[in-house]
Amino acid sequence: MKINLKVWRQKNTNTSGKIVNYVVNEVNPDMSFLEMIDVLNGQLVRKGEDPIAFDHDCREGICGMCSMVVDGRPHGPLHGTTTCQLYMRNYKDGDTIYVEPFRAHAFPIIKDLAVNRGAFDRIIAAGGFVSVSTGQAQDANAIPVEKAVADNAMDAAACIGCGACVAACPNGSAMLFTAAKVSHLNQLPQGKAEATRRALNMVKQMDAEGFGKCSNIGACEAECPKEISIENIARLNREYIKAVFTGE
Amino acid sequence: MKLDSKIPQGPVGEKWSNYKEHAKLVNPSNKRKLEIIVVGTGLAGASAAATLAELGYKVKAFCFQDSPRRAHSIAAQGGINAAKNYKNDGDSVYRLFYDTIKGGDFRAREGNVHRLAEVSVNIIDQCVAQGVPFAREYGGLLDNRSFGGAQVSRTFYARGQTGQQLLIGAYQALERQVGLGNVKMYSRHEMLDIVKIDGKARGIIAKNLVTGELERHFGHAVLLCTGGYGNVFFLSTNAMGSNVTAAWRAHKRGAFFGNPCYTQIHPTCIPVSGDYQSKLTLMSESLRNDGRIWVPKRKEDCGKHPNDIKEEDRDYYLERKYPSYGNLCPRDIASRAAKEVCDEGRGVGKTGLAVYLDFSDAINRLGLETVKARYGELFPMYQNITGEDPLKQPMRIFPAVHYTMGGLWVDYELMTTVPGLYALGEANFSDHGANRLGASALMQGLADGYFVIPYTIGNYLSGEIFTKSIPTDHPAFAEAENNVRERINTLKNNGGKTPVDEFHKQLGKIMWEYCGMARNAEGLTKARQMIQTLKADFWNDARITGEINEFNPELDKAMRVADFLELGELMVVDALNRNESCGGHFRTEYQDNGEAKRNDDEYAYVSAWEFKGDNQEPELHKEELVYEAIQLQVRSYK
Numbered sequence: 008m009k010i011n012l013k014v015w016r017q018k019n020t021n022t023s024g025k026i027v028n029y030v031v032n033e034v035n036p037d038m039s040f041l042e043m044i045d046v047l048n049g050q051l052v053r054k055g056e057d058p059i060a061f062d063h064d065c066r067e068g069i070c071g072m073c074s075m076v077v078d079g080r081p082h083g084p085l086h087g088t089t090t091c092q093l094y095m096r097n098y099k100d101g102d103t104i105y106v107e108p109f110r111a112h113a114f115p116i117i118k119d120l121a122v123n124r125g126a127f128d129r130i131i132a133a134g135g136f137v138s139v140s141t142g143q144a145q146d147a148n149a150i151p152v153e154k155a156v157a158d159n160a161m162d163a164a165a166c167i168g169c170g171a172c173v174a175a176c177p178n179g180s181a182m183l184f185t186a187a188k189v190s191h192l193n194q195l196p197q198g199k200a201e202a203t204r205r206a207l208n209m210v211k212q213m214d215a216e217g218f219g220k221c222s223n224i225g226a227c228e229a230e231c232p233k234e235i236s237i238e239n240i241a242r243l244n245r246e247y248i249k250a251v252f253t254g255e
Numbered sequence: 256m257k258l259d260s261k262i263p264q265g266p267v268g269e270k271w272s273n274y275k276e277h278a279k280l281v282n283p284s285n286k287r288k289l290e291i292i293v294v295g296t297g298l299a300g301a302s303a304a305a306t307l308a309e310l311g312y313k314v315k316a317f318c319f320q321d322s323p324r325r326a327h328s329i330a331a332q333g334g335i336n337a338a339k340n341y342k343n344d345g346d347s348v349y350r351l352f353y354d355t356i357k358g359g360d361f362r363a364r365e366g367n368v369h370r371l372a373e374v375s376v377n378i379i380d381q382c383v384a385q386g387v388p389f390a391r392e393y394g395g396l397l398d399n400r401s402f403g404g405a406q407v408s409r410t411f412y413a414r415g416q417t418g419q420q421l422l423i424g425a426y427q428a429l430e431r432q433v434g435l436g437n438v439k440m441y442s443r444h445e446m447l448d449i450v451k452i453d454g455k456a457r458g459i460i461a462k463n464l465v466t467g468e469l470e471r472h473f474g475h476a477v478l479l480c481t482g483g484y485g486n487v488f489f490l491s492t493n494a495m496g497s498n499v500t501a502a503w504r505a506h507k508r509g510a511f512f513g514n515p516c517y518t519q520i521h522p523t524c525i526p527v528s529g530d531y532q533s534k535l536t537l538m539s540e541s542l543r544n545d546g547r548i549w550v551p552k553r554k555e556d557c558g559k560h561p562n563d564i565k566e567e568d569r570d571y572y573l574e575r576k577y578p579s580y581g582n583l584c585p586r587d588i589a590s591r592a593a594k595e596v597c598d599e600g601r602g603v604g605k606t607g608l609a610v611y612l613d614f615s616d617a618i619n620r621l622g623l624e625t626v627k628a629r630y631g632e633l634f635p636m637y638q639n640i641t642g643e644d645p646l647k648q649p650m651r652i653f654p655a656v657h658y659t660m661g662g663l664w665v666d667y668e669l670m671t672t673v674p675g676l677y678a679l680g681e682a683n684f685s686d687h688g689a690n691r692l693g694a695s696a697l698m699q700g701l702a703d704g705y706f707v708i709p710y711t712i713g714n715y716l717s718g719e720i721f722t723k724s725i726p727t728d729h730p731a732f733a734e735a736e737n738n739v740r741e742r743i744n745t746l747k748n749n750g751g752k753t754p755v756d757e758f759h760k761q762l763g764k765i766m767w768e769y770c771g772m773a774r775n776a777e778g779l780t781k782a783r784q785m786i787q788t789l790k791a792d793f794w795n796d797a798r799i800t801g802e803i804n805e806f807n808p809e810l811d812k813a814m815r816v817a818d819f820l821e822l823g824e825l826m827v828v829d830a831l832n833r834n835e836s837c838g839g840h841f842r843t844e845y846q847d848n849g850e851a852k853r854n855d856d857e858y859a860y861v862s863a864w865e866f867k868g869d870n871q872e873p874e875l876h877k878e879e880l881v882y883e884a885i886q887l888q889v890r891s892y893k
């Protein structure tokens with residue numbers, strides 16, 4: 008089939024960008040969306056043009072590196088999938104598709120579709136861990152964890168740190184990402200000792216990075232490829248309020 | 256140069272304790288003065304960087320991705336082995352050690368493997384303490400499952416995302432140290448050369464992938480935790496960016512390469528669908544716990560819908576050939592068996608290059624919900640890629656390149672043949688012999704990073720406490736940087752016309768055809784020629800668009816492919832040298848009715864190759880493998 012692409016091209020952080028039109032012929036329905044871009048890039052290189060820069064690595068929906076807004080939606084039209092898991096069988100001959108980078112104040116564009124998400128690492132560095140150095144652990148089964156709690160923690164821990172939640176949010180808030188980590192660790196007995204500090208420090212860092220405020224719109228949950236629940240935000244808010252009240 | 260593996264004296268079960276009791280230590284105030292470079296932030300790199308920083312060393316960590324959390328360890332699905340014996344089913348450190356040696360077809364070092372089995376229990380403790388959400392039973396204790404090549408349940412898992420959760424655990428430990436100022440993190444940086452001064456590794460040249468600038472970094476020691484080289488095949492389950500460049504550059508600076516021909520072809524991957532294919536997706540081996548593998552008994556049935564093929568017309572060939580392990584036989588055996596039935600013309604799917612993995616029995620026995628819960632994301636992932644629902648009809652699977660057992664040769668301390676240069680995790684050759692068992696890669700990566708290197712590096716660094724940081728205007732840094740710059744310029748300015756991927760795909764085809772699941776002298780000899788021609792074409796005709804001093808993924812890719820071309824040739828040389836079949840290395844000339852025929856008299860050694868110069872024959876060094884605790888025997892899973 009034939010696909011018309013309208014792709015955001017931007018040379019670097021400091022220049023302005025624009026949409027450029029491309030046509031890709033002979034798109035196979037079993038191709039992935041990124042493979043279609045590979046094919047296009049091959050054609051551009053042959054013509055001596057600059058291929059489209061985009062982030063990707065695992066191409067199986069787990070590393071969180073791919074980051075495109077496809078037809079206005081981070082990671083494209085399918086619910087619960089990353090861009091790399093989007094297959095062309097979801098499109099038909101002659102379709103026109105807009106491809107843009109994740110846009111947010113805290114995610115500056117590096118080139119074309121690639122953005123800088125370093126702010127996420129700094130949020131984790133501010134408190135997204137359990138302070139246990141190597142060798143300090145007791146026997147693993149000495150800490151029983153209720154199955155339901157472990158399962159809930161795992162649900163939150165499934166976040167791949169892609170940033171789609173930020174790109175989806177009109178305020179550019181990183182609440183879902185931050186809340187998922189707080190909620191993963193704070194529910195577990197291992198994470199309780201520093202639960203309050205964790206919540207406060209991570210939220211503080213999130214604000215410092217220039218992410219917007221959360222106003223409970225819910226776009227993050229709708230676009231999250233790992234279906235991280237917005238309940239995690241409620242949990243973080245409770246934790247945060249408690250922390251502020253206890254004067255920490 | 257004589258290879259010294261530095262295996263400690265004593266019975267195998269006491270070697271590691273003896274070593275630890277006698278290894279030299281570095282006192283805390285001296286640790287602060289010692290700088291360590293860690294390249295790669297997967298399980299091995301992140302755990303090493305975090306742990307060394309906790310100990311007080313000054314650490315610089317590098318990864319080519321935009322964040323250390325993206326390293327490809329994240330994609331491991333199934334689980335991690337540990338000899339906890341929580342199931343009381345007869346497991347022990349010895350048994351995990353034994354299974355790993357046997358699984359590796361008696362081509363791994365006893366001392367290293369026993370150490371791995373010993374520290375496996377500490378890994379689980381450490382990860383649980385970090386908050387890794389492993390699967391649990393209703394009593395709140397940890398759950399286990401069984402995995403290929405083992406008869407006990409010793410695999411810990413976190414749904415189908417074990418690698419992700421373990422990596423996030425290590426990444427969080429790493430970020431904690433970044434926050435504390437003990438680690439300086441360089442993401443979007445790729446190591447392009449090692450800097451050696453007076454014979455010792457003293458730093459690296461790294462390219463800032465955003466600006467294209469070349470940077471010089473000093474370290475008293477350099478750790479390469481840069482993963483495997485499966486992408487030499489172009490199509491593999493590795494991430495798109497996984498590459499051999501760091502290891503290969505180290506090789507060219509004097510680090511010997513161990514057993515390059517040992518490649519693991521994983522039996523359960525989603526088959527190739529077309530020429531545009533960019534990578535292959537693995538379906539976790541854990542699926543073989545509940546899925547049964549079969550093909551039609553008769554060729555004529557191959558075109559039928561699988562659900563229309565009657566039970567008596569199906570050949571459950573693994574159960575037939577290997578009754579005691581059945582669908583859980585090791586990876587190399589399962590892969591080869593799949594190739595065989597497809598070669599017989601009994602493969603299924605459009606291309607005839609696939610076999611069925613069927614869950615209908617498990618669904619009848621356990622119920623749909625249990626099966627779904629057990630394999631989390633895997634079923635939807637399969638359906639999304641292929642458009643077929645594996646709960647309604649069997650999956651189609653085919654072997655694909657997944658892991659490389661070969662890697663930089665290291666001694667017991669994980670040091671390469673270059674003093675001060677270490678290799679950890681998949682980047683080294685040490686623990687899996689000629690074939691790796693499932694759920695052992697995660698174990699090895701974390702063992703090396705959390706529990707081995709923190710002890711062994713002290714033995715070297717204790718002799719470096721008087722070495723001041725060497726300024727990076729030292730001529731050795733300039734030489735290495737120029738070397739990199741020259742390569743970049745040559746490639747960029749060759750006036751070529753063909754995209755880099757084309758060369759990479761061609762290399763992959765050569766490797767898969769002649770140095771894949773089955774190899775022979777004739778094919779390998781031919782492959783070597785073909786690779787040399789391809790390499791020359793590449794340097795003349797690869798087109799790199801864009802500028803050198805900007806974000807240029809096309810250029811980065813080209814640098815990696817250049818190194819894959821050289822590595823590919825060494826793999827072929829190694830495969831040609833090893834006149835036997837063992838584990839993942841199957842030479843069609845050496846077999847007994849389709850079963851691999853090892854030659855212990857002549858080949859019970861590690862091949863360690865020394866680089867002698869571009870277009871020169873590499874020199875083979877042999878490390879004889881000594882078996883004291885285990886008797887060499889024919890590996891049988893029947």
Ligand code: SF4
Nearest residue numbers: 166167169170172231
């Ligand atoms: S919460 Fe969802 S959208 Fe946000 S970073 Fe995590 S996985 Fe991505």
Ligand code: FES
Nearest residue numbers: 064066071073091
């Ligand atoms: S490329 Fe890894 S999640 Fe898409």
